[in-house]
Amino acid sequence: MPVANLLIRQATVLIDRAFQVSDVLVQDGKIAQTAPEIAIDSDTLIIDATGLTLLPGVIDPQVHFREPGLEYKEDLFTASCACAKGGVTSFLEMPNTNPLTTTQEMLNDKLDRAAQKCLVNYGFFIGATAENLPDLETANPTCGIKIFMGSMHGALLVDQESALERIFSSGRRLIAVHAEDQARIRARREQFAGMTDPAVHSQIQDNQAALNATQLALKLSKKYQRRLHILHLSTGEEAELLRHDKPAWVTAEVTPQHLVLNTSAYETIGTFAQMNPPLRSPQDNEILWNALRDGVIDFIATDHAPHTIAEKAKGYPNTPSGMPGVETSLPIMLTQAKQGKCTVEQVANWMSTAVAKAYKIPNKGIIAPGYDADLVLVDLNTYKPVLREELQTKCGWSPFEGWNLTGWPVVTIVGGQVVFDRGQLNTDVRGKALSFS
Ligand code: DOR
Numbered sequence: 001m002p003v004a005n006l007l008i009r010q011a012t013v014l015i016d017r018a019f020q021v022s023d024v025l026v027q028d029g030k031i032a033q034t035a036p037e038i039a040i041d042s043d044t045l046i047i048d049a050t051g052l053t054l055l056p057g058v059i060d061p062q063v064h065f066r067e068p069g070l071e072y073k074e075d076l077f078t079a080s081c082a083c084a085k086g087g088v089t090s091f092l093e094m095p096n097t098n099p100l101t102t103t104q105e106m107l108n109d110k111l112d113r114a115a116q117k118c119l120v121n122y123g124f125f126i127g128a129t130a131e132n133l134p135d136l137e138t139a140n141p142t143c144g145i146k147i148f149m150g151s152m153h154g155a156l157l158v159d160q161e162s163a164l165e166r167i168f169s170s171g172r173r174l175i176a177v178h179a180e181d182q183a184r185i186r187a188r189r190e191q192f193a194g195m196t197d198p199a200v201h202s203q204i205q206d207n208q209a210a211l212n213a214t215q216l217a218l219k220l221s222k223k224y225q226r227r228l229h230i231l232h233l234s235t236g237e238e239a240e241l242l243r244h245d246k247p248a249w250v251t252a253e254v255t256p257q258h259l260v261l262n263t264s265a266y267e268t269i270g271t272f273a274q275m276n277p278p279l280r281s282p283q284d285n286e287i288l289w290n291a292l293r294d295g296v297i298d299f300i301a302t303d304h305a306p307h308t309i310a311e312k313a314k315g316y317p318n319t320p321s322g323m324p325g326v327e328t329s330l331p332i333m334l335t336q337a338k339q340g341k342c343t344v345e346q347v348a349n350w351m352s353t354a355v356a357k358a359y360k361i362p363n364k365g366i367i368a369p370g371y372d373a374d375l376v377l378v379d380l381n382t383y384k385p386v387l388r389e390e391l392q393t394k395c396g397w398s399p400f401e402g403w404n405l406t407g408w409p410v411v412t413i414v415g416g417q418v419v420f421d422r423g424q425l426n427t428d429v430r431g432k433a434l435s436f437s
Pocket of ligand 1 (some may be wrong): 274305321
């Protein structure tokens with residue numbers, strides 16, 4: 001599809017870590033110029049952005065998009081539509097599909113599917129098993145190795161220290177861990193057997209289970225000076241651990257759910273609040289917020305993990321863990337900013353700039369000449385509720401239904417192409433494979 005030149009006129013733009021009213025010219029998919037007023041020729045598409053705020057497009061570094069194999073929950077097309085609506089212009093997707101993404105062949109298959117179907121840019125993790133060490137080092141392109149230390153059934157579970165040590169000691173690329181102690185979870189599941197209150201989920205997979213695994217991953221990362229990323233940090237204990245002991249080569253993320261939801265959500269939305277690692281206490285919420293604001297936690301990921309309403313309605317413990325998130329994460333965080341929890345600039349950093357930096361994604365996450373034109377225009381003046389009937393995710397529900405949010409995307413731009421414009425998706429747009437330098 002030919003890419004038109006665009007002029008985004010009079011947006012409030014995040015430039016050099018400050019907001020200013022500016023024009024932004026996009027040519028050949030890249031940001032060409034930012035200036036108070038830019039003159040253009042006639043074949044440039046003009047977007048009047050008066051009163052709107054222009055941010056770098058969100059890069060969501062942890063999503064589960066279910067293709068191949070679980071397309072009844074979500075697929076790369078529907079998920080990328082949800083991304084476009086949510087201002088997410090790039091995503092990094094997890095390997096627990098069917099078949100698992102544990103070989104170059106399966107990685108290639110996902111890249112081919114994404115090239116055909118994805119409205120936004122895409123990258124994929126390679127999943128670690130106890131046996132695929134050679135693939136972990138050679139697979140390309142990938143944002144990193146995903147290890148499920150806990151909370152996973154099947155071949156992706158790597159819960160033995162000896163197997164973990166083999167992976168940490170070989171190679172150099174980024175290792176991202178889902179840090180929960182599987183042995184502890186197994187034992188506690190027995191202890192709580194027969195209990196059907198979903199709130200029990202947070203007791204079975206408790207704070208200690210998360211802390212044990214994060215401690216082990218940190219120990220191995222320090223031993224081998226291995227680049228480590230801790231996915232969805234959920235507990236105050238882990239945040240405090242990292243506050244006092246976080247080598248320069250370690251990063252951590254938190255989900256919006258772990259910031260704005262806690263165990264009280266089981267009373268209102270029951271099993272729809274069930275995720276791994278589980279929701280924690282209001283006190284954990286506050287410690288995580290402090291760690292994020294202080295830079296102990298580096299950025300935000302949604303862990304978008306769609307399951308059907310029927311699956312979620314089965315009744316605990318027969319319900320799968322996970323919640324969708326890509327089309328609500330930006331307004332959730334911008335509403336928090338409006339409420340004084342953080343600044344809009346911090347949100348842009350945590351949801352784009354810092355992610356591009358941590359995963360070494362070139363030319364993304366900043367609004368400046370030469371950077372890719374992956375952008376989102378948001379409206380910070382209007383509030384609108386999350387409505388089930390407007391959701392693009394195939395699973396068709398959100399834990400935030402009814403929440404009145406601001407900062408909704410008005411226009412989303414991927415590689416200079418308008419993919420979402422005031423409620424309308426342009427499903428002809430295709431994103432590109434991300435590279436990791
Ligand atoms: O709650 C979760 N669901 N956490 C994960 O890490 C996996 C995910 C899924 O794939 O459903």
